[in-house]
Amino acid sequence: MSFRGKRFLDSLNDGRNVWADNDRVSDLPSHPAFAGTLNTISRLFDLLDDVKVRDHVGYPAEGSDKYAHSSFLVPYSAEDLARRSHAFSYWAKETNGVMSRLSDYARSLVTGWYGSRKQLGKLDSKLEAKISAYYEEARDKDLFLTTSLLDPQIDRSKGLDDQRIADRYLHVVKETKEGIVLSGAKMIATGAPYTNDFLIFSFNKLDARHSKHAHAIIVPAGSKGLHIVCRESFAEAGVRDYPLSSRYDEMDAVLLFDEVLVPWERVLINGDADAVWKLRSHVPSNTLAFHQTIVRFVAKLEFVTGVTFAVADAIGVNGFLHVQEKLGELITQIDTIKALVIASEAQAKADPSTGMWLPEASYIDTARSIGTKLYPRAIEILQQVGAGGFVQTPAKMSQFDGPLSDLLNRYFEGVSINAENKVQLFKLAWDLLGSQLGSRHELYERFYAGDPVRSFANQYLSSDKSALVDPIWKLLRQSR
Numbered sequence: 001m002s003f004r005g006k007r008f009l010d011s012l013n014d015g016r017n018v019w020a021d022n023d024r025v026s027d028l029p030s031h032p033a034f035a036g037t038l039n040t041i042s043r044l045f046d047l048l049d050d051v052k053v054r055d056h057v058g059y060p061a062e063g064s065d066k067y068a069h070s071s072f073l074v075p076y077s078a079e080d081l082a083r084r085s086h087a088f089s090y091w092a093k094e095t096n097g098v099m100s101r102l103s104d105y106a107r108s109l110v111t112g113w114y115g116s117r118k119q120l121g122k123l124d125s126k127l128e129a130k131i132s133a134y135y136e137e138a139r140d141k142d143l144f145l146t147t148s149l150l151d152p153q154i155d156r157s158k159g160l161d162d163q164r165i166a167d168r169y170l171h172v173v174k175e176t177k178e179g180i181v182l183s184g185a186k187m188i189a190t191g192a193p194y195t196n197d198f199l200i201f202s203f204n205k206l207d208a209r210h211s212k213h214a215h216a217i218i219v220p221a222g223s224k225g226l227h228i229v230c231r232e233s234f235a236e237a238g239v240r241d242y243p244l245s246s247r248y249d250e251m252d253a254v255l256l257f258d259e260v261l262v263p264w265e266r267v268l269i270n271g272d273a274d275a276v277w278k279l280r281s282h283v284p285s286n287t288l289a290f291h292q293t294i295v296r297f298v299a300k301l302e303f304v305t306g307v308t309f310a311v312a313d314a315i316g317v318n319g320f321l322h323v324q325e326k327l328g329e330l331i332t333q334i335d336t337i338k339a340l341v342i343a344s345e346a347q348a349k350a351d352p353s354t355g356m357w358l359p360e361a362s363y364i365d366t367a368r369s370i371g372t373k374l375y376p377r378a379i380e381i382l383q384q385v386g387a388g389g390f391v392q393t394p395a396k397m398s399q400f401d402g403p404l405s406d407l408l409n410r411y412f413e414g415v416s417i418n419a420e421n422k423v424q425l426f427k428l429a430w431d432l433l434g435s436q437l438g439s440r441h442e443l444y445e446r447f448y449a450g451d452p453v454r455s456f457a458n459q460y461l462s463s464d465k466s467a468l469v470d471p472i473w474k475l476l477r478q479s480r
């Protein structure tokens with residue numbers, strides 16, 4: 001292992017409270033729930049130390065003598081944007097598109113803030129300096145970052161005027177010389193157990209009177225009083241039977257704050273609901289981050305398509321017309337998202353206020369919204385093509401070395417694929433569509449970008465309606 005992967009793993013030993021079941025995990029890299037995923041991430045970090053591949057994922061950072069991940073590159077040209085896009089794609093393909101939150105999303109948000117620091121600095125007198133210092137630290141130390149923006153689902157019909165809700169949503173309990181002290185919960189944070197810092201602010205617009213809940217903060221994962229409560233792990237299955245779960249379980253967690261002190265240098269905004277909303281809805285930084293989400297989505301669709309094609313070949317169903325229709329549909333999915341990535345990059349332009357070279361946001365929004373429907377459909381097609389084959393497998397690959405070996409080799413073979421390879425393929429497909437990890441991914445693609453219902457509705461609300469409706473009235477006027 002080279003320098004960066006090891007430094008990343010060492011950085012996790014910071015006293016953080018990661019809870020897996022009832023155990024507080026003392027050594028993440030050796031714990032079966034995290035070992036496989038951490039091995040994957042540290043390998044990705046090491047790519048930046050490898051002179052043969054580092055240009056695929058990094059760039060020589062200004063003011064620093066070494067490469068930084070391209071998610072930290074502030075784009076001022078089409079070349080810069082292409083470099084960012086290539087890095088997102090490269091990392092995503094390294095995990096077969098399955099890992100979505102490899103920190104390049106949250107890093108991009110910080111990069112967008114940094115590129116807009118002068119404009120955002122108007123929100124608070126100390127914000128520009130705080131953003132600059134944090135960006136440089138995160139870039140130069142390869143910090144792994146994630147976001148946690150939503151509040152716990154207690155009673156969505158009530159808001160912060162309800163005391164039960166106000167007490168449980170993350171809020172400031174006191175201010176001290178050192179910083180602000182917060183209690184309450186946030187959900188969900190993907191990658192939480194192994195992040196270095198959490199970017200935390202409210203996803204929803206808050207009313208000015210809810211100032212105790214209005215903050216934008218960067219919280220170190222090792223903060224005293226912060227509990228990272230993980231969902232059930234999917235990673236403990238063996239690599240031969242669950243090739244994805246064992247390597248790529250990103251882990252999701254709820255964050256419980258029990259009087260956590262966040263030092264002032266990490267408090268970007270405190271008590272100002274309007275300023276928090278301006279940061280949260282800041283188009284240039286969101287655009288840089290959302291761009292990552294659609295680039296990595298192409299890699300995921302390609303992977304599902306590859307698996308589905310292989311399954312169709314393995315059992316000889318690829319000649320049936322309705323199967324071909326479905327396999328063709330998968331290609332249209334890839335091309336749809338790819339085309340939106342290309343369109344967003346081709347129509348990129350300099351942002352008038354920051355000078356950053358930003359991809360066209362409307363195509364990115366469309367790809368994110370439509371992706372919530374494409375992914376479940378891709379998985380449905382995989383199910384339709386492989387049908388009962390996904391459960392016609394022995395429990396363990398190791399049974400090929402056991403007493404039934406000869407019979408398994410005879411009865412599990414496919415068109416021109418031996419039994420062992422075919423079962424391995426179907427187990428991979430099951431891990432994608434039917435395992436706990438597979439189900440989590442369908443949920444993820446439906447919701448990671450926010451509530452899809454409100455996302456589609458927002459596209460309508462923010463659209464240029466007159467450009468579409470005026471021609472209708474013009475035609476009708478001409479028809480009178």
Ligand SMILES: Cc1cc2nc3c(=O)[nH]c(=O)nc-3n(C[C@H](O)[C@H](O)[C@H](O)COP(=O)(O)OP(=O)(O)OC[C@H]3O[C@@H](n4cnc5c(N)ncnc54)[C@H](O)[C@@H]3O)c2cc1C
Binds near residue numbers: 443454
């Ligand atoms: C696997 C996974 C990983 C995630 N990782 C992250 C992460 O790393 N960081 C992060 O910040 N977030 C993450 N999220 C959270 C994600 O952003 C939210 O799930 C999403 O925004 C929806 O919010 P919710 O889950 O609270 O659903 P809710 O908002 O509670 O919605 C539940 C249902 O109620 C409806 N509903 C609720 N309120 C309203 C309303 N006011 N108007 C109309 N309809 C309403 C919704 O349409 C939906 O049908 C993750 C989610 C998943 C599933």
